[in-house]
Amino acid sequence: MPTTTVSRYIAAQGHEIALDPEGHLVDLNDWSPAIAEVLAQEEGLTLTEAHWEVIEVLRSFYARYEMAPAMRPLVKAVALALGADKARSIHLMRLFPGSPARIGARLAGLPKPANCL
Template sequence: MKSIKNVSVDSDGYLNNIFDWNKNIAIEIANCEGITLSEEHWKIINFFRSFYFHFNTLPSFRILVNKMLKEFENKKCNSCYLFYLFPGGPMKQAVKISGLPKQERCL
């Protein structure tokens, strides 16, 4: 994991302080993960952040897929498409890029 400028991360690259996050940090983390963020990536990132700050937990993978099916107009969002966007695992990479805490178990 490359280091992220001006923020503290753990050994896996997750932010130590979720309040250090901003869009530039997200882009930098995504670049370290080999991902160029598109509008579709941002929808997922924004969903994770909104859900986390509302419920103080991360959504399950099933909740993520169901929400994205409603959000994406082209209805192509399913588990395969989420893994296409986040090849290292949506519950790992999307959470990391969103600046949220690492889950104990993730796909």
């Protein structure tokens, strides 16, 4: 198993949580909703119900396929789980500005999706 480099730590729930150089959790088992809130603050986001819906889709996708989805698979997964209106790229960009797949995966406690900058 490859070793992941720890770049820094965040404090959450009385623990220090290790992050890789791109800000993703080193140990996916460290994830919790409280960790997601701390990571969201770093992104300048306040998580709403709409964010949590997408985070749950991301976590379900990862549990099934053992990988974080890039943008196209994310849009398809959101469409199946939440409906076409919530799967539109513009909606996802409003929730996770810049890179919905990467930022969403980070907040969901998942590794960076393949093919994401």
